[in-house]
Every structure is written in structure tokens, then in C-alpha cells.
């Protein structure tokens with residue numbers, strides 16, 4: 001059985017999830033895109049949720065790096081020893097009702113040591129602006145995740161939802177004001 005949630009990421013500032021690709025027009029940082037349309041990779045979201053979840057629940061001191069690990073973080077997100085993830089993140093794609101666009105931001109990197117700007121470090125950053133990104137997260141239930149016989153019970157559901165809502169920023173440049181989002185989660189269906 002699985003429970004599916006729909007997540008919406010409402011942009012509060014320009015986002016750049018860096019693709020690592022340098023395009024011909026000389027932009028230093030290009031955003032991840034599919035057919036020219038920006039998206040937020042499910043893996044980026046998963047990393048953030050995992051980090052928040054491990055801060056809230058912790059590993060109860062039982063995390064094992066190499067052997068099969070049954071600490072809460074590895075049970076939910078997967079871990080060593082062929083421990084499969086019980087949570088899956090779709091990519092978040094622009095909601096068709098949102099009127100976002102892709103733009104370019106220019107900036108001057110500040111030298112970490114001298115604290116001065118240096119025009120050798122002028123950068124261009126491709127950004128997504130004013131989108132609402134949307135996608136599904138699926139939670140898979142099995143005996144390990146359910147301590148009661150209640151249908152649809154997932155032991156760490158509340159902590160997971162909190163870990164999602166806690167996300168304030170996605171992508172790079174947060175210290176320069178990039179990437180701020182508000183996340184909304186609602187239950188979609190139980191299959």
C-alpha cells in the first residue's frame with residue numbers, strides 16, 4: 001500500500017538548481033531543465049527532506065554505516081545493506097497555472113579572504129522566477145513502517161510532513177537570497 005502526497009513549492013525568490021552544464025551563451029550557472037522547462041529534481045528534494053528528518057527524529061543512536069541499518073532515517077530513506085527507500089520523490093514541475101519564466105541574474109562574487117569584490121568573479125546565473133512547482137511524494141507502507149493495524153498508518157508520517165514543510169530554500173545561492181520557497185503538502189490518495 002502507498003499513500004501519495006502532492007507537494008507544491010511556491011517560489012519566493014529566483015531559484016537556481018545548478019545543472020552543471022555551461023551553455024554556449026556563457027552563462028556560468030544554468031538551471032536544470034527538461035525541454036527548456038525548469039524543474040526541481042526529486043533527488044534535490046529528497047536530500048533536503050532527509051536532512052530535516054534526521055534532525056527531527058535522529059537515528060536513535062543505532063545507525064550502521066556498512067551493515068543493514070534499521071535506524072529511522074535508513075528505514076524511510078534507504079541505506080546500506082540493500083535497505084530500500086520507502087519514500088519516493090517525483091520531480092517537481094511547473095504547475096500549468098503558474099506564470100513563471102526563466103531569467104538571468106548577474107552578480108559579483110565576493111572574495112572570501114579579502115571581502116572585496118573582484119570583477120574577475122562576475123557571474124551569470126540562470127534562474128526560474130515566479131513558478132509554482134508541483135509533484136508527488138509516495139510513502140510505501142509495510143510491517144516495519146506500521147506499528148498498529150490502522151490502515152494507512154506510517155510510523156513517521158507526521159515527522160516526514162514536517163520535514164517537507166520545514167524546507168525554506170532549494171538550489172544554490174541561498175546566502176545571496178536565491179532559492180526561497182514555501183512548501184505546501186496535501187494528501188492525494190491511498191492506493
Ligand SMILES: [Zn+2]
Pocket residue numbers: 059062063064069070071072073074075079
Ligand atoms: Zn541508519
